[in-house]
Amino acid sequence: MAGKYNICLDIGGTKILGAIFNEKKEIVYRLKKKTKEAGDDADNVEKMIISVVEDMINESDIKKKDIKAIAAGAPGVIDQGAGIILTSPNLPWTNYDIKSSIEKKFDIPFYIGNDVNVGVLGEWKYGVAKGYNNVVGFFVGTGMGGGLILDGKMFTGNKYKAAEYGHMILDPEGPLCGCGQRGCLEAFSSKKGMSAYIMQQTSRGRKNMLAETIENGVFKSKNLKKALAAKDTVTIEAVDRACHYLAIATGNMINTISPDIVVYGGGVMEAVGDIFMEKILAEVDRYCMPSIRSTVELKKAALGDDSNIYGALAMIEDL
Ligand SMILES: [Zn+2]
Numbered sequence: 001m002a003g004k005y006n007i008c009l010d011i012g013g014t015k016i017l018g019a020i021f022n023e024k025k026e027i028v029y030r031l032k033k034k035t036k037e038a039g040d041d042a043d044n045v046e047k048m049i050i051s052v053v054e055d056m057i058n059e060s061d062i063k064k065k066d067i068k069a070i071a072a073g074a075p076g077v078i079d080q081g082a083g084i085i086l087t088s089p090n091l092p093w094t095n096y097d098i099k100s101s102i103e104k105k106f107d108i109p110f111y112i113g114n115d116v117n118v119g120v121l122g123e124w125k126y127g128v129a130k131g132y133n134n135v136v137g138f139f140v141g142t143g144m145g146g147g148l149i150l151d152g153k154m155f156t157g158n159k160y161k162a163a164e165y166g167h168m169i170l171d172p173e174g175p176l177c178g179c180g181q182r183g184c185l186e187a188f189s190s191k192k193g194m195s196a197y198i199m200q201q202t203s204r205g206r207k208n209m210l211a212e213t214i215e216n217g218v219f220k221s222k223n224l225k226k227a228l229a230a231k232d233t234v235t236i237e238a239v240d241r242a243c244h245y246l247a248i249a250t251g252n253m254i255n256t257i258s259p260d261i262v263v264y265g266g267g268v269m270e271a272v273g274d275i276f277m278e279k280i281l282a283e284v285d286r287y288c289m290p291s292i293r294s295t296v297e298l299k300k301a302a303l304g305d306d307s308n309i310y311g312a313l314a315m316i317e318d319l
Pocket of ligand 1: 166167177178179180181184186187
């Protein structure tokens with residue numbers, strides 16, 4: 001008898017979120033754990049995933065034989081079909097056959113995909129983009145992720161490397177990006193990009209609320225929310241600048257793809273998405289063709305922090 005529960009994981013550079021879904025696709029158990037405790041080598045991160053899954057099975061009182069599958073979203077270039085992590089920016093994995101490792105350990109089918117692709121998949125199957133055929137997703141977090149659904153299918157391009165439009169260059173003389181280029185969307189509109197602007201202004205002697213909360217080059221989304229609520233001038237500038245470049249990038253994607261919907265997700269959107277949406281919507285018409293703009297909707301993700309968890313479920317249930 002096939003199991004009736006699914007374990008879904010969102011593997012990040014700093015934490016793993018886990019959820020167990022029942023057969024009605026309701027979350028019946030949740031777990032959150034820091035990845036840092038896992039150390040640096042691949043084997044340890046694998047042990048981390050194994051320990052999270054074991055904890056979830058033990059603490060939820062659900063029997064291993066009742067679990068149908070395990071699925072996860074993780075950062076990096078991932079061969080979703082084979083379950084191999086080709087490269088990952090924040091996790092120490094190269095050509096890492098995690099599917100075989102996890103399946104060997106638990107004797108349960110395991111699926112894995114790129115976290116932003118999986119997040120967009122979640123929004124497409126269970127969230128705000130449900131029922132649409134062409135979806136452009138921007139995920140605004142520490143970095144800037146992209147995910148594409150084209151003609152009703154996840155589009156991953158040659159060797160699973162598509163949809164990196166967080167590194168669309170919007171100003172070749174702009175601020176340095178983590179990828180080595182200048183003026184990428186990510187360098188303006190991600191938490192890293194906004195934090196860099198705030199640090200630059202702070203170094204010029206401009207007081208603000210966010211600078212002292214920045215750790216390892218990024219602020220936390222909840223502190224961004226606080227500073228915006230307090231109408232902190234430098235923070236508002238950083239957000240205006242982020243939304244300006246997001247509007248330009250959105251215009252470019254609208255002209256290129258003619259999507260049915262553009263979805264904005266990730267931690268920043270979860271915290272201050274309404275403010276971002278208002279600013280993006282106020283500008284986007286300048287940067288795309290009116291005839292194409294007229295048939296696209298722009299919306300905030302509906303599942304918040306759970307986009308990836310639901311996307312992992314979609315990998316099990318719908319692909
Ligand atoms: Zn870049």
